[in-house]
Each structure stands twice: as structure tokens, then as C-alpha cells.
Amino acid sequence: MERLGRFDFVVREYQSIDFYNNNTFYKEAVGIGLFDSTSGMVFPSPLSQFIKSVYQRKNVSLSTQRNPAYEIVKFLNFINEQIRNNNSDFGKLKVEGLFGLRLEHGSYYISYLASKAINGDMDGNYVYRIEKYLIEFYKWLNKQEILYEPIQFEEDGSSPFDDIELGTIYPNKQALPSNRLVDFGENRLELVIKFLRIADYVAPEIALGIAFQFFGGLRAGEVVNLTKKSLEYPKYNSDENGADKFILKVRDNQKYLFNHRATKIHEQVKRPRTQTLLIHPLLTSMYVKHKLRLNRLLKDNKIKNSQALFISESTGNAISGKSYHEKFMAVKEAFLLQLSKEERIEDYEYLTQKRWSTHIGRGVFTNFLLDIGATVTQVAIARGDKSITAVLKYVEETNAIKITQDALNKIRIAYDRELSEITVQNIESWSLTSNGYK
Template sequence: MGLDRYRWITKQTEIEHLLGNNQLEPRVVITIAVKDNETGLVVPHPITHFIREKYEFKGKSLSSQLNPARQIVKFFNYINEQIILKNPDFLQLQEKGIKGLTLIHGARYITSCTEKKCQYGYVRGHIERYLVHFYDYLLKMKLLDEEIELDTYITRSGDEAIISPFLDPTLDTQYPPTDGPIKQKLKDFGDDPKKKNQLVYEFLEEARRVSPEIAFGIGLQIFGGLRRGEVVNLTVGSVSTDFLRGSNFVAVLDNQHRLFTHLKDITKEQVKRPRLQPILPSDYLKELYDAHMKLNVKVKKMNPHAFFVDRKGNTISGGTYERKFAQVKKAYLDRLNESIGRYSDWRMLDGAIWGTHIGRGIFTNYLYGRGLDDRQMAIVRGDKSTESAKSYIDYRNAISNFQDAMEVFSTNEILDAGKDIVKKWDWEVFSKR
């Protein structure tokens, strides 16, 4: 029975909805279903819950439910076509189903829409946006095997937005042309170690000035790779009193039952991998720790277990941490913009999308600079698999090879050596050594 016999469809169905007073009310709902093209049989699919959870239950109109449903149906039909064509990137989905979905499948779909000459605004504003919401739903429902981290940031208008994971350069997602530049996701503060260290120091100093209560937390992200939820889950017992004087670790544990019982939504307070997290040695981080401890002494905590509290003693949640980070980011960008000779730094940081996850990216780059392989990096980063670390290493190696090749191209005598330069370029870029 071939896969081409079936097709994903959207369907509007009128149902009788049971109200609280036991009265029935007619209601039209959007359903994602699978249709048997030979028999005409239509079977609703459980993934319809995505539309219910993300749109219907939040009071969205019927059209606001129909649009994402149609996009997901197009995505699924594209996957079916790729499986029929025996595309090796998609064959695992025959056995694993939705659990086997990875970012590469979404990236390939966006690229296919670009190749069909879809407009930039449609690809970014509809196709990609709904895909991001869909992957976010799958992650929260624990329906994916791949370990995916969706980063968020606070826009200048104060709204929270998810950074599209498809902007990751390792995915090679192709977008339609646009009059303006596409803002990429920033993973690090640049490739120049000296410049990066300067930006890290300045950013942390800005944090000490604007939101000193989270400055040490940002430091732990940069020097220890902690995620936002892992930072706010730290308790007074998670960080040793001899931190970086004898102990180079913090205990990353799920302490939601101690710290966040007052929250209804705890999606920003999740701990992915409970572990003993090693921290890179840093005298400056030690200084941030000492300053943090002095701040904590001055505040009367509402919760004695909390390690990160605001000036009123309230436990800092993941959402609060994110907003305070956004304030630090804005203040730092404003300062760079007003500083003579810092335009290129301001342009790099302002021209990209980044949030709290930037610290984990900087930490990863520090590890890469110390020569760790993908397995070692996965262990130190607290990853479930080596895939995230491996893709990062592959990308960094590609950049390094490209820079080497450019250096060769610019420094060799080129008057009568064109062929030799091409050979050298090919060897540098595509060498398997």
C-alpha cells in the first residue's frame, strides 16, 4: 500500500460542544486529517491538538486556526513526497513518524518554498512562523527525539519572540531575496578572541550596572554554558561557598518544587539535564560571585532557598530573568552606539537576533578553542547527544578552512599562478584531514 495513496488535508467540522451547564452548542472546529485518495475515507489525526492548544483554546478566530493548519498540512505532504522520492534525509520518518522530525526537515521545506518563488514576506511571516510554533509545541509535548533548543528574546516593543532555529547557518536554509538584510541568529560575540573577550567583559559590566541581581547568572551562562532555566533553578545549596576557590562546579538540578510553586506556567523554568556543571576558571567570574553574595545579604528573601532574587526579595523566574537580560542588552547596545569608534561592534550585535542563549554559545566557542571533540563538548555542555556539538564543530571548522583559504588567496603571488591557487583553495576547503 503506497504512501502516495494518502494525503494530508484540513477539514472544517461542525460539532456539538458541551458547555458547563450541560447544554450543547454547535461549533465549527478545524481538524488536520489524512485522506485515502482511493476510498475517500478521511481520518482525523491527533496532531490536530496543535491547533487546539496553540490557537483555538487561546480564543483565536477560525481563520487564525485555519492558516497554521494549512501550513502544517503542506509541510506533511512535502515530507510524504520526499519519502516517496527516497530522499535520505527523510527516510527515518517512515519508521519514527513525527518523533523523527528534526530541524533539517523544516529547513528543507522552507528552501523548497523559496525555490517555488514564494515571496519573502510569505515565507518568513507564514511558513516559517507556523513551523516555529509547531516545533515549539512538539518540544513542549516531548514528541521529538532530536534535542532542540528554541531561544527567545524580548523585542524593542517589549514582546517575547522565539528566534527561528532555521536561521542557524549549519542548516543552509534558503530564503527568498529581500530589499533588506535578514537578521541572523547570533551564537557568539564574534570570531576574534581578543575582541570577544572585550565584548564579554563590557556586557557583564553593563549587567552589573543595569541589573546586578542577574550579572552572576549571565556570567554562569558564558563561563559554564547554563541555560536560562538552569540559572534560575539554582538554590543557595547549588553553588559552593568556595566557588572557584576550591570548587569549580555548580549543581544544576530541578528545583521548581522549591522555587516556583507560585507559577502556573513553568516552561521558562525547565532544567533539561540535571548534572554537576563544570565552570571555566575565571578571576572575573569569582568577582561576580562575591558581588552577588553581597547583594543577597542585603535583601530579605521571600524564599530562603532562592539564589537569584530581585531587590524586593522575590525569586527571579525565567521570564523575569529574560526581561532583565533584555534591559541589559538594550543598555549595552545604546552605549556602543554612542561610543566613538565602536560602530562595527554595535552593528554586529544590533544587526542580529540574540537572547539569553548567547552565553551558552560563547561558552561553546571557548570549549572549541580548547580543542574538545564533539563527545567531550556534549558532556561539558550537558547535551543528551553529540549532534549539537558536532554541528557546531563542523560549522566552526568550515569557517576556519574558509578563512585559511582566503588568507592563501590574498597572500600568494597570483600573476601567473591561477591554477595553483585554485588547487590550493580546493585542498584547504574540502580536505577530509
């Protein structure tokens, strides 16, 4: 096991090889490596087995493997930093390595993150997510009998770091709202139209993709994975323009689009599905314009990958996830500047109070569905979610308050109406049953 303090830990993507029934299977995987600053080389670490055994074996996406890998690497590099700074609480780890890791070290790290959250430099919910990764990491070390001081985990699943003797500091969940914006607010449709028109001017290569995000809830990685064959309706080579319906087959097409890339972390499809989009005239016109643009590039021999739906004019290949994000942020900057010039103070303040990026399209799509009367269950199905819990995360706090108020008003009206119809006689006829009122 690694000797802490000497190397820096890094995350690397690699090709995993599995054997079954005399057959060889290759798949992309995420692991942990050791970076030697002296030689500039990265060496494989046995800690990659943690990612493989706990996350990769569940056949999850690369991004789902990547998250715990990056967070554990941050934790290990934090330990290295404490060792190099001669923090006495971490001194023994310089000799003992991970064998000497104790709950105190995890507690110290959680408290460090919590202090940043309390100061407003970090989302408090992020701290609790990191704690879950640390728990899994400690469980794995414990199971492998690596720790000099074995840990007894509680059967109720409670955190071993949440111990009064450790004195772990936690942020207050109720007192710390998310610092990420997930929706455009009540003026969402008007703002979406403005955003898309600016995108058509600033970044025409991805303008249609952004429309897919707002009107279909696609993630950025899902957009860049789209091919011409991903258009279930309208078919790419047909004369249909999507004015009556628009359906996309969201699939992982990395092997067709990104085989030339060594790292494909930003080109992941989290949930393959068939996605129906909300219909809007602007979506139709943008689709027609996008096809004309691709035909022009094809005529000028500027396309290297004819399967891709989103092409980079500079390379002729499919637009990468990183490039898509950079172009989106350029559109965002121009969009906010335009709002400022128009002196739309309320909208500008609303859209600059928190951080947001490409994922906001998914939240806007969610709230579009709620606006047209879809139930939370219907929204979850439309978004391709496994549960309704995820939907609630994309309802912006201010919109959630409005939804709650509207619901209370409807309940109050219904209650008043029912109350006016009640008489003394039918009150006396009510009886309690095991199922409630009858």
C-alpha cells in the same frame, strides 16, 4: 471532537494525575484547551491526549511538551481564521470539525509559513520543525481513526505533505541561514567582559547568572532553578571564592522555588547535570559581590525564600524565568547602546544583524571551548548534550568558516610535509587493501 470556528485554541499548564500500584503520582503537564470568548472560560480539550500520548509519556520537560502544543494550537487557530474569512478550502471544516481535516489543510499552512520565510519574516528552518509537529499530529489523528479520509504514511518516514499533487511550498534550506545569532564573534571574551560589567550595573540581581551562562553554558531556566545548595564548589557557606574551580549542580528545583507560581513554563531544567564552569577573575569577583548582596537582603529582611540563589528585590522570592529574560534584555539594550557610543561599528553591526537573547550564553560558552582546543565531542560532554549535532548549531557561520579555513591550512601543511618525504621507492611499495591505503 471540536467543532472548528467557534472556539479559539489555547495552551494551558495543569497537574497530571497517574495511578500505579495503588499509589497516586502528580506531575506538571501541558495540554490544549478551548477558549470561549463569550463566557471567557477555558474548557479542556481531548486534544490534550495528543500531547500526553506522543510527548508527555516520554518524561520530557515541560518546555518540550509546550513547543508542539503551541505550534499545533497555532495551526488550529489558523484554520479557525480561514473558516471565519470564508476561505472555501476550509469551509467543510466548519461542520465536520477535525474529522474533515485533510492533508491539503496542512499543506496550505506549511505553504503559508514558507511564504513568510521566503520574504525574510521567518527562519526557514522553523518551517521544517513545524512540519514535523504536523506530521505527528496527523499520525495521531489517523491512529485514533478520527479522520474521515485516512492517510497512508510512507514507511521511509517521508513527509505526506511533500507531494507534487498538493503543491506544498517549502523554503530553501541552503538559501535561508538562521536569523538567530548564537555567538559574540571573534571578540567574544572582550565583549563578554563588557556585557557582564554592564549587567552588574543595570541588573545586579542576575549578573552572576549571566556569567554562569557565558562561562558554563546554562540555559536561563537552569539559572533561575539554582539554589545555594546547587553550588558544589565553592560551597555557599565556605570561604572559597571559586578562583581555582567552579562547579554547579544543575537540578529541577521548582518545588522549592516556584510553588507559588501557577505557571512554571519558563522555569524548566532541560538537562539536569553537574556543570563545570570556565574560570575567569571576573566570575570570581561577581560571585563574591553576589554573596554580599544576598547577605545585605537577608539582613534587611527582604528575602522570603532563603534557598534561592537569585532573589528578586521587589518580591523577596526566586526570580522567575520571565523576569530574568526581561532583565537580560535590558542589559542587552544598554550593552548595544554603549557599543554605539564607543563607535565600535564592526561589533555593533555584528551583534545587531540577527536576533539574540539569553540563549546566546550557551553559544558563547561553546565557542570558548572550541577556542581553547576542545574537540566537538568534548564540547558536547561539557555542555551536557546527548549528541555532537547540537554543538554545531552554536558555531556561528562566520566562526565556522574560520574554523574550516584553519583546518584546511593544517591539512595542507601536513600534506606538503608528507609529500616532500615520499620517494619513488616507497610509492611503489604502497598497496590497496579492503581498509584503504597501506
